[in-house]
Amino acid sequence: MTTAAPLPLRERKKAETWGALHESAASLALQHGVDETTVEAIAASAGVSPRTFFNYFHVKEDAILGLREPVLEPAQLSRISVTADDLVGQISRLLVTVAWTAIGGTDRARRRQLIARYPNLARRHMDYMVKAERLVSQGISGLLAQDPVWAAGAEGFGPEEAARMLVMIAGVPIRFNITSADFDPVEGISAETLGPSLTLLHDLLRKIS
C-alpha cells in the first residue's frame, strides 16, 4: 500500500488519471445514482475528455467499481503443480486471484454501498471470470504440455483440450459462488467461501460417476 517505487512521470500521470476517473465515477454514482451519472459528468469531474474515459474503462460500471483487466502473472502460474492431487482446487484458487486482481479501488465500504444499492453492478464479475478462465487455460495448457503424464493425453485430446476442460471444471465452484444469493461481491471469494463449494462439487461428482 506504500508508494513503492517513484514511477516515471508518464506512468504516474496515467495512474492519477485512472484514480481520478474511478474516484469521480464512484462518488457521483453514490450521490446521484448509477443511471443518473453520465460518462460526460465523470470525465468532466476528473478533468479529462469523455473520449479519454473510454481509454481507461470499457464500460461505465467498471469505472464505478474500479475494475481492471485480469492479468495472469507468471509467478502465480509457476506455483501450480500439475502432479498434485488437488489440481482442481489449485486452479480454482488461481482463477480467484486472477479474476480478483480486477479489483483496483481502495474504498471497500463505498463499493459495498454501491453494489448493495445497484445490484446490477455485480454482474460484471462473470465477465471477468470468463477472461480469467481464458488466461488461465493458456497457462495451464503450457504446464500440462511439459508434464510427461499429461502431455500424452487421452484418446484424441491433447494438453490444450485437457487444460481447457480442467479450467472449466475448476471454474464451476467459483461460478457457483458468484451466482449464490448470499455472494459478497466486495469481499470476493476466499478460501472459506470456496471450500464448501469445492466440497459440494466433489460430492456431486462422486454421486454421479
Added chain:
Amino acid sequence: MTTAAPLPLRERKKAETWGALHESAASLALQHGVDETTVEAIAASAGVSPRTFFNYFHVKEDAILGLREPVLEPAQLSRISVTADDLVGQISRLLVTVAWTAIGGTDRARRRQLIARYPNLARRHMDYMVKAERLVSQGISGLLAQDPVWAAGAEGFGPEEAARMLVMIAGVPIRFNITSADFDPVEGISAETLGPSLTLLHDLLRKIS
C-alpha cells in the same frame, strides 16, 4: 414446417416483421459486410422504423443470425429422470436443445457463410448458454426438490444449490465444444460432437478424484 394453424393476423404480422428484419439483416450483411450494415439500413430494408428493430432484437448480430431467446418447454423438462445414472449427460443434452432453440432462421448455408467470414458473430452462443443454464437450473431445481433422494441434500446444500452446480457441470462439455477451434456454430452440438466431450469430462473427473 407446414403453416399449421391460421394464426391471428396480429401474430402473423409479427412473425412477418421478424422474418423481414432477419432476412434484411442477413442479406445486407452478406452483401456489404457486418460492420457496414447499419441497423438503420436493415430497418429501412424491412420497411419498419429503426426503433422497431430493437423491439425484435437486442443486438444487431442476433438479427443477422436469426437468434431467438432461449425457452425451456415443460415437456422437455419432464423427460429428465433425476434418478438415472447419466443425469449429467441428460442435462447436457437438455442444455443443448434449449440454447439452440435460439436459432430461428432457415437458411443454413447463408448462416455458414456469414459466420465463416465474420467469426465474431459466433460469440453470441456463449451468451445464450448462460441464459439456457439459468432456465435449466430453475427447472432441475424443481425436479430435485420433488425427489426424496435429492430433496434432503448434503451438508448445508439444498436442491437449489445441487441443481445449480449440476447444471454448471453439465454445461462444461458444451462450453468446451463452443470454445473448440473446430466448433461448427451452424450445426451446433449434436450427440456426436457432445459425446467425446462428455467422455473427456468423465476421464478427467476420474483422474482428479
Added chain:
DNA sequence: ATGCATCACTGCAAGTATGCATTTGCGCAA
C-alpha cells in the same frame, strides 16, 4: 540541448441501444 519516437489525450463523426410518450391498427364485444 536537440531531435525523434511513442504514448496519452482530444475532437469529431458515426453507430448502437434504451426509455418515454404518442400514434396506429388489430381484436373483440356490445
Added chain:
DNA sequence: TTGCGCAAATGCATACTTGCAGTGATGCAT
C-alpha cells in the same frame, strides 16, 4: 358497425461506445 382496449409501431431525446486523425507532452538517444 361502432367503439373500446391493447399491443405494435413510431418519433424523439438521450446516452453509451468505438474508430480515426490530429496534437501535444513525455521519454530517450545523440
